[in-house]
Amino acid sequence: MESTERFHQDVLVTGGKQYSDLNDDVAKPLESFPTKKWWVCFITAVLVFAFGAMLAANMFMQGLGVLGLNQPTGWGTFIVNFVFWVGIGHAGTLISAILFLFRQKWRTAINRSAEAMTIFAVMTALLFPLIHTGRPWYAAFWLLPYPNQRELWVNFRSPLLWDVFAVSTYFTISAIFWYVGLIPDLASIRDRAKHPIRKLIYTLLSMGWTGSNKNWRHYEVAYLLFAGLSTPLVLSVHSVVSFDFAVSNLPGWHTTIFPPYFVAGAIFSGFAMVVTLLTIVREVFELKNYITIDHLEKMNKIIMATGMLVGYAYACEFFIAWYSGAEFERFAFINRAFGPYWWAYWTMAICNVIIPQIFWWRPARRNIAIMFVISLFVNIGMWFERYVITVTSLHRDFIPGNWNMYIPTWYDWGITLGSFGWFFIFFLLFCRLLPALAMSEIKGVMPSPKGGAAHVE
């Protein structure tokens, strides 16, 4: 009981901030002209995206042959990117839904931006399954079960179709959940707005929020419901994404461990991305008092825990490959670690399993520079995890006569880079246009002006 008590007394906002300070601090970037730093970031993001888009346009004109794909490697960086970005998109909903249900109050400082990141990551991820198809102009709608005169139907047995449903559902629910959470804060921004157009926009967005008791009651119930709805989705999306691999019969893909393994990996990479982004955001927008070292430390603990889960999965795969006695499986894993793509495998293992171990050391967990670097390593490691799974399993499959190497071309790399541009365009716009912190929720965990408990208690 005592520890719980102590936890409740955790100082989640530092610097002696008051409610009004919070509103001022969060609304500041929204109410002032963007800084030079922001413009530099934004223009870079646009240029990077434009570069990727240009390459993609050229790819649409010529054909997928500009990529490094071949026989037998039918999937390459695009699928890697898809899984990577969907994985990134896991942290937000986990933080806002699961941690909400578990009453983890520290989530309030990070949930808004983490959720925003989720939505943009899923938007980025959704680009790839489309552009990786040979005929995206048909794939865009033939993959949906729409009624048509030709009585053509989709194949409900195909994991790719499950993907379509899983990811689109996840995107819809996450977006609504996020938006519902935004409403009280949008109303605060509205109330502060001076310019009539600005006022109009935020008025429309805040949907007539008055802050009445009735408003709050509906809001709380809706928020709880969406949290309940989102929670299974956090687990299901990446499980379904992993079915793309697990349901096939390719050695290295065809394993039952994939769903939990993918979910753990997704949370791992998602948290790493949140840390990467927040260490920057709290610096740039001066939100250090709200996103404190304590917050970041908690996330670093989760990174370490999920990193070890992932490490366990890596070990387990090898064990089962040996223990099952399945020849092809055994070869696939030996090839993974010691074949021509050994460097990718060991990049993955070192970045994901070894490097996060530094977080056992408390000062490292609380050091911004260290955690920033580690989170980058984890991002890299998790990208390579998907690369290893996709490419090393495909490039040496059943019949040795088919074997070939997969070498990504600069179209692969350029479009991958472009996807980061696309993601950051949205994220930077988000930081400028919407409150990056959940003001109303933080107020709930701040000491009230009279020194009492917050109103949610």
Add this chain to the structure above:
Amino acid sequence: MAHQKNSDQKKFEKPRHWVALEELSESYWGDGGSQEKRGQEFLFKPVETIANIDKIDSKGMARRDFLTVMGASMAMASLSCARRPVSKIIPYVNKPEEVTPGVPNFYASTFVDGTASTGILVKTREGRPIKLEGNPDHPTSLGALSAKAQGSLLGLYDPDRLRAPQKVQSFRTAPMTWSEIDQTVVSRLKSLAVGDGGVRFLTAPLVSPSASRLTQDFLQAFKNAKHVEWDVECFDDLRLSQKDNYGTDSIPNYHFDRADVIVSFGANFIDGWLSPTEYAKAWSKNRKVKSEDSAQAKMSETYVFESTMTPTGSNADHRYAIAPGDELSVAAAVAYEIARKAGVSTSAFSEYSPEAVAAAVDGFLTAKDIKKVAKTLWAARGRSLVVGGSLNASTKNAHALQATINFLNSTLENEGKTVDGTGDVFTVGGSSEDYLKLKKEMASGKVDLLVISGLNPGYMDPTWEAAVAKVPMVLVVTDRVDETAKLGHYVLASHHALEAWGDVQVRKSIMSLVQPTIAPLGDTRSYEDLLLNWASKAGLRVGTLTQSYLSQEKEPTTHTYLKYFWKKEVYPEWGHSEGFEIFWENTLRKGVANRTTKQGVRKFSWGRTKIPSLKKNSAMKLALYEMAHYGDGAHANNAWLQELPDPVSSITWDNFANIAPSTAKKMGIRQDDVIEVTSGSLRMELPVNVQPGMHPRTISVATGYGRFAAGRVGNGTGVNVYPFASWDEEVTFSGREIDIRKTGRRYQLAAVQGHHRTEGRPIINDITLEEFQNNPKAENHTDPHLRLKTVPTMWTQHKYPGYRWGMAIDLNSCTGCGACVVACQAENNIPVVGRDRVRVGREMHWIRVDRYYAGSEDQPDVVYQPLMCQHCENASCETVCPVLATVHGSEGLNEQAYNRCVGTRYCSNNCPYKARRFNFFDHWKDYKDSMNLVWNPDVTVRSRGIMEKCTFCVQRINSAKDIAKKDGRRKLRDGELKTACQQTCPTDAITFGNTNDANSMVSQQKKEKHVFHSLEILNNLPQVSYLTKVRNKEEGAHHGKH
């Protein structure tokens, strides 16, 4: 307009471009009214308007002109933006009687390729040939066709073929008309006919009796005339040694089907030697085993000694790598042993004891091996066959080798049994001695007119250029401006064989016709056309037959000449007094006339042959060889053949230096390293293929590459190695001593298969004959862990009330030749992707032949496995396609709906065989101009972004059903329907049919105990079954250790 009128009144100027004659008259351009009457869109054509603008002085543009120009430019701009050209399908106004749109016509003809000429059926659709098939009535084809012959179809539509005759001036060509050429040539011929100027014809060995006679007759008009026949592979060593040892001046025919033991010294008889399609079939007859009564199963035993790995060597039961030139040593050692056993004098080769030879050849060959060969041969006296000679055995020892082989065949009593030297012998000539003489004459200025046909010495022979420069008039009959044509004076554009009339006699018993199946695509003439035309126009006093033909024919054509020749010369001997017209019609329909010949026994004598003394050699040697599908480079511009992988190395688009793994290791050379090969002043650089089964002191390189005037496809592929042949005292191709050196550079060869071992995987199965006799069941010879146990299923199985298509492939017969690959390519509109895309693994072939090595890298065993879509019962691809583009058909086919496919490539990822092919680009756009005529209209041409794969030739299934329906039958007969790969297979390795019918051929095959399925353990239940490869050798088989 006023301005225009004014200028008109000034002076009438004829327009620079005009459409009709009246435009050249002034009245036409007169008044505006008549212009409107013409209904032109513009009163003034843009071209003329622009011309007028140019004439306007600098004061500026008149308003009306500005508007006119603007209108015209807008019209032109919108024209160029037109989305697609409108194409219309126009029905026949007067339908030719024999052409029904959509229904193919077949014409019997002959594929002309020296001794390998073979009967074909040409499938034409709406007047254009779209597929070649073997003529089942033709004895050298028996329905099969080689890869090269299959590919020759694309040569017809080669856009780089000449459309008109050319004149050559300093290596550049300019088109001419035939009348201009005729004039020049005829006047020259007239003057030569009265003088004694040298007239020389240099042709590839003529297999056409009518062309041969025409050439002789034509040359009779000149006092100093000679016809020289030669080709790089004309087997004159074989023919001359027959003359020497038996007194018969012809190449004998060999009966591989009658031989229980076959020994080959370099002869690639399965894939490239003499009549390979026929010989492969004959050889395979004794290779097929049945598991029923397996204890009594018998197979022929094949021994091959060769200096490069050929399909024959890789299919042999015992293969020994030797250096080029050592063929003689080994043959003599075998002869030494045989002579001792037969009690014949060994004096001719007394030095060649097996021990001495084994020491001298210093390879992997031991005296014991040689003795074993001799023992096996001796035991099979009269039922054995020894053959030898090919480019790779064409050394200074070639004649002695042939004599030794003749000695062996005679001593082993094969003469008159497996060797037919008197009856059905080959009728082709060809002599490198004559060729060398001709070159000397040319060089000394004794030749005044040279006509070259069907041969490209300018490419092959490095000494040709100097010799031909002395000839005042060189006429080259060829279909393109090739290397020889560039060194000549006039290029006489010739027909493709599918556009021409002709006849072919390969052997004494076979006479076949060549008939045109399409009107010539260009303004071309055949060789016979030319001679007949010139003889007639120049009024030459030619030989009697041609003279009498010309006297009755005012406008000579090859067709009428051919018919005349056949009436006078062929019908009396080959006809059965049915009347010439009936005989002609029948032969034309059937494609071939046959007669019987008598096989006799000849007596061997050494004649002038002397066996040189045994030499131990320690130098690195070069062996040249021909890839059977590619040949001497004549087909270099054929993209199908360029992209067909070499069966052994699996490399496309280039030639390369084959080097033994041990030598490579010693010199630090890896695959794709570039090495420099030098010999005296000769030097070349070649990428390396580390080839298991090479002699450590041998580098072998394929000929026919490195052409610079082959065309857009063939130029710049590989390196020309002919300069490394010997061209001075005698023409020999192999055995040159060379030095090799690493250059440090690398060149990526485009291999379709990057990995050569099976990694112990249950993909193929090979056992020895003894194992087969003891227990043929396939599962007894694979790892039990990899066998499929009975698996319970929760799904209802597919039901096939009607047909259910299945295939069986006999790995024991498959020689890896690749004919099926090209046949499939032609039948199914499979695009060519080019070298760079093969390098990254994007070849499109629906059927591929995987090659696996087993055993040691010095003396590997080889297994070939044709692999296409396995049409699995539990198809992995079908479940994962999100849009149901690939589904299971009601007759067991795994069907691919191209129009529905969005290209996720998931099906391919999930296919354990990787039998699917993805269109990364719009490959069909690479087919230029006339090449687009080659598409099979029954098969969709696929766009980019979609997946494709073997369909079991579904279009053939449907057309066969149509025919059956029309005939009032409810069911197809077994064997009535053949897939393209099955149809062309020279060894009948592929069987296809209805597996619902227990009596069908394919069901019978599938019942064999030695049937296995590739990757059976995955429970995909493939509908393609394989029959285990059985080797007639003693050692334990290599399963599990590939």
